[in-house]
Amino acid sequence: MVIAGKFKWKTSTIESIDGDFVVVKDINVAKKAVKWQWFVKKTLPIHISNVMYYVESEKKPSKIKIETTKDGKKIRKTKVWNKEIK
Numbered sequence: 001m002v003i004a005g006k007f008k009w010k011t012s013t014i015e016s017i018d019g020d021f022v023v024v025k026d027i028n029v030a031k032k033a034v035k036w037q038w039f040v041k042k043t044l045p046i047h048i049s050n051v052m053y054y055v056e057s058e059k060k061p062s063k064i065k066i067e068t069t070k071d072g073k074k075i076r077k078t079k080v081w082n083k084e085i086k
Helices: none
Strands: 014-018 021-024 029-034 038-043 053-055 060-062 064-068 074-078
Antiparallel strands (some): 029 038
């Protein structure tokens, strides 16, 4: 879920991550003029701080926390509902 900017509160899936930027499907789409191909739609990246994890069962966004088990494995969980993210 996007939490800031022009596309605030829109939900979608993340296509790729590149450093501090993510490309979200069908969010921040721009038309680019390409010679011999007219206009091409291109999805532009947005900063990772403007994106939040969306819990489908609760229909609300949540922050993510990382916990370690006794085995030493790291597990991602939602802060509000304490549900494990797979």
